[in-house]
Each structure stands twice: as C-alpha cells, then as structure tokens.
Amino acid sequence: MAVVAIYSVKGGVGKTTFAANLAWCAAMQSSRRTLLWDLDAAGGASFLLGVDPKKKKRATSVISKDIDPAKLIRHTDYPRLDLLPADESLRALDVQLAEIGKKNRIAKLTADLMKDYDRLILDCPPVLNELSSQIVRAADLIVVPIPPSPLSARALDIVREEVSAEGKKAPPIMPVFSMVDRRRTLHRDSILDQKKWPVIPSASAIEQCATHLAPVGAFAPRSPAARAFKALWTDIERKLAKG
Template sequence: MAGASGGPSKKTGPLGASAPGATIAIYSVKGGVGKTTFAANLAWCSAVLSGRRTLLWDLDAAGGSGFLYGLEPKGSRLAEDVFSRDRSPRALIQKTAWEGIDILPADESIRALDAQLVRIGKRKRLAKLTAELGAEYERIVLDCPPVMNELSAQVVRAADLVIVPLPPSPLSARAFDLVVREISGNTTRHPPILPVLSMLDMRRNLHRQAHEANPSWPAIPYASVVEQCAVHQQPVGALAPSSPAAQAFARLWSAIEKKLETRRRG
C-alpha cells in the first residue's frame, strides 16, 4: 500500500476507470445513533468493495473511528494545528491493516476546534483541506461530531454527500428535518442528504412504525456483530462478511456511489 505522505495516485474505480474524488460526511445532531460505526464501516466498503483509495477523517473528539481500526493519534493538539497553522494533515495520517484505507485520527484538541474556526475566520478551511487531500484519495469519509456550530457548517461546505443516521422512532422524520434545516442554513446550495435508519430492530413496534413511515430510507439492522466491531477493532465486513449487517452496509455504500454518480452527471 502506498504511504500516506506519498505523491498523488491516479484515481481509479473498481474497474480501472478514472473517477472524481468525493467527500462523504456522516453527520447527526444527536449522539448515540451509530455515527462512528457508519463512518468506519462505510470507509471499509469504499476501499474493499469499490476499490477506492479512502481516507477516514475523525473530527469527533471521542476518537472512535481511529479506535475501531486499532489506531491512536500520534500526539496531542496536532489535529487542531491542521486548521490554524496551515499544517499539512499528511503528517498525521496513518495506515490501517486494510489496503486502501488510511485514517486521520482525532485528538483532544478537536474539542476547541469550533472556537478556533470562528477566531481564524476561514469559513472554507475544511473544504480546502479535503480538496487538497482529494488529489490522493478518491473518497474522504468525515466522522463528524454531533454539534450545530461553525464546524458543522464547514462540514456542509466540504461535503459532496451527507449521510444522516437516525434512531428508528416516530420522531425520526422530525429529527431529519432538523438536520436539513441546519444544513440548508449554512450553504446556498447544500449537498444531497441521505437519511438512514440506524440500529433497526423489527421486533420492536416503534422501530417497525418508523420503517413503515419511511420505507424508502436505507436501514442498518441492530446486530450484536456490529457491537463486536469495537471489541475486535475490525469493520463488520471483515469480521462477519456474510452477516445481515455487513450486507446492509454494502447496500448502503452502493446507494452512496449511485448518488455521487448522479450528482456528478447532474
């Protein structure tokens, strides 16, 4: 696998055809909906199923994405420097055990990132960084914190597609509307937004009602194997490739690729 600090690689899709880069944000205004699990598993799908060179960028101070791949940040307060001092993020990028997946992990400095972005006044700093990294990565997956602030506004400006994991409840549509309003308020032309029911358990009445109310939304089932990802520090596609959860993530990734292609042609 090529080093993260190496020169740009030719962008090729699974069949070798040239493919434009894209930034995919996993975003929710609510915590505990499986956002980090989505980000880690979709990055794996991008690299392994689609053959795309992929960067998973953890913007959540909890650092869950790096942990799920068995990685920790190389130092403290370095993630913040990427935004304030024009430090290249390449020095912080780490390889994973899987071909085609690199991670830019979070550290505790991310907690102060919102105030820092307001202070430096660079409204498109994240968009600039993802555009630069797009020379080396076909897909950049952003694991975003559950906030509504300057950082979330920058995420919207940088993203080509926003994935919104939602808890399966009668309030799912209401929660999704809140996210749409937040995203629409931060850009005149916001990226496509794809809602996804997270941890769906069809044995539960409220979950069935949520699924019936939104039948066109993709869904990721509740499954113990997904929880085991953190224990084994492996994506579900590697840990249990034939499981319903792994197949659901694969279908979701296919839907994401189709949306990106539709947007590219639009």
Template sequence: MPVIAVYSVKGGVGKTTLAVDLAWRCAQVGKYPTLLWDLDQQGGAGFLLDAPPRRTARAMSLFHRDSRPRDLIEQSRFERLDLLQADESLRGMPVQLARIGGKTRLAQLLAYLRADYRRIVLDCPPMMNEVSDQILAAADIVLLPLPPSPLASRALGQVRDELTRHHRSHPPILPVLSMYDSRRKLHREVREGDGKGWPVIPQSSHVEQMALRREPVPVFANSSEASRAMGRLWSAVEMKLVELGRA
C-alpha cells in the same frame, strides 16, 4: 473526488460505525484510495480501526495556515485506507476556528486532500454549529443516521432547514434508520411511516463486536445481516454519487 459526510445532531446513533464501514468498503470493495477523517473528538474511528493513539494531541493543528496535512495522515492496516485521527485538541473547535479565522479552512483542506484520494469519508462531530455548517457545505453527500423513533423525521427536517438557511444549494441528505429492531412495534411503524424507503441498519451483536475486535464487521462477519445491510448502504451511496456525476 467525492466527500462523504456521516453526520448526526446527537451521539449514540451508530454514526462512527457507519463512517468506518463506508470507508473500509470504499477501499476494499471499491478499490479506491480512501481517507477517513475523524473530526469527532471522541476519536472512535481510529479506535475501531485499531490505530495506535498519538502521543501528542495534534488534530486541531491541521486547521492552522502553515499545517501540512500529510504529516498527520496514517496508513491503516487495511490496503488503500488512510486515517486522520481525532484527539482531545478538537475540543472547542468552533472557538479555535474563529480565533484563526478559519471559516473556509475545512474546504481548503479538503480541496488539497482530494488530489490524493478517490473517496474521503468524514466522521463528523455530533453538533450543529459553525463547524457542522462548514462540514456539510464541503460535502458531496451527507449520511444522516437516525434512530427508529417518531422524532427521526423531525431531526431530518432540522438538518435540512439548517442547510437551507445558510446555503442556496446543499448536498443531498441520505437518512438512514440505524439500530433497527424488527421485533419492536414502534420501530416497524417508523420504518413503514416516515422512514419508508430509507436504508436500514439493524441492531446487531456483530456491530457491537466492532469495539471489541477493533475492525469493521465485514472483516469478521461478512455474511451477517448487519454486514449485508451496510453493504447495501454503500452501494446506495455509490449509485447516488454516479447520479450526481461525482463518482
């Protein structure tokens, strides 16, 4: 079953918001048993889904050879949507993976988890290193949220170059213009230039309210522009998976 990685080389671009929304739509709209795996030590995905924090930091223990992933999987309050929370134990993950010899551990874990889920969404850490290399290599499609800036296409090129450097073939990358404000001339120029044809997620107070309400936008504002835009993005991802024969 497909693995959807939501990845960015820097934070603050709406990565976790998109990951949570996509996972929710996979479970509620697509009716797929879905796992949202938070690999970002900030733990934003669990927070936005109102998941109680763990009493002990155990997220990194998943990568040990004797781990039992199902012991750490939690049910969210939404039907068909499960969660693997992040915590501070993921700090220094590259060093810890090297110590336990885990160059293929992520792919092994995903192969194990695919048996239980129709969709797996990864909220990736905002970095480019051994960990991101493993994540991107194991994904079927990569969503790359980018701010509407002249540097957006450069960031896209960096990710593509990194994938090509390490892999002869790599998953398709779907760039997304996030936090788009149509009132700003620069944003419009980027959308009409390098970002032409990219999915667009508008800057919206409803998206900001996710952190207050601790639930996805369509739960409390399904008819909002932000919810409709993220719904179109989910549909685009599903169509791409069909094209790839991974649906």
C-alpha cells in the same frame, strides 16, 4: 472524487460506526483510495479501525495549517484505507474556526486532501455550530443515521434546516435508519413510513466492531450487518454518480 459526511446533531445514533464501516466499504468493496477524517474529539473512528492516536495533540494543527496533514495520516490494516485521526485538541475546534475567520477552511482542506484520494469520509461530532456549517459546505453528500424514534426524527429536521440554509449549493441528504430492531412495533412502523430509506439493523456483529477493533465486513463478512453496510455503500455510490 467525493466527500461524504456522516453527521447528526444527536449523539448515540451510530454515526462513528457508520463512518468506519462505510470507509472500509469504499476501500475494500469499491477499491477507492479512501481517507477517513475523524473530526470527533472522542476519536471513536480511530479506535474502531485499531489505530492508536499519537500522544501529541496535533489534530487542530491541520485546521490552522501549521502542519501538513500527510504527517498525521495513518495507514490502516486495510489496502487503500487511511485515517486522519482525532485527539482531544479538537474539543476547541469550533472556537478555533471562529478565530481563523475562514468560512470555507474545512472545504479547502478537504479539497487538498482529495488530491490523493477518491473518497473522503468525515466522521462528524454531534454539534450545531461553525464546524457543522463548514462541514455542510465541504460535503458532496450528508449521510444522517436515524434510529427509529421521535427524537431522531427531530434531529433530522434540524439537519435539513441547517443544510437548506446553504441554498442552491446545499449537498443532498441521505437519511438512513440505524439500530433497527424489527421486533419493535415503532421500528417496523417507521420503516413502513419511509420505505425508500436504507436500513442498518441492530446487530451483535456491529457491537463487536469495538471488540475486534475492525469493521464488521472484516470479521463477519457474511453477516446481515455486513451485507447492510455494503448495500448502503452501493446506494451512496449511485447517489454520488448521479451528482
């Protein structure tokens, strides 16, 4: 059992696309019982999996333990893949966590959820606050999407500082190049500088996830983008196995 957080302090790096596609790979490629927990108020992961959130704004009720998460979990069109959807109530999640005063609330909730799942994927908002600190404490691995750019590199440094603050309990970080266009010199040079980092290309198939309301592996399984996500998930599984 493992919790994988898809996290960056910078928005627009492909985080939600990573979360939806990796959750699909966990369920379909590795045959894991997988839950994707959407913690971003924008609800992008729910959208990409074709799940319409219920109108009632109850996502924060899970955090306060006023409702059993099982009542909000939705099945998707894919075997072994479920979704705990987001809604706009999560906009105040950081304030809610501060009011609760429990530093490990997210970790305890993930532990409870993992009783029914093998893999829990967290789609995290691009924040640096109490929520991100709790996500770090809950995760077994943090995947950080990084488009090849100086601003993204700076965002990775910030994530590393936040994670290292947990000391010996800090989870490992896996940086992954996202939105890579090998025709661009900056992108090619960045990949050469970090040859061990996995690479997810900039591809029309990935953009079409929002059109098809499905992970790329579901509608374009032979595409380079689908193969890249599958390879990334294999790397993640290997890293989790090593502990």
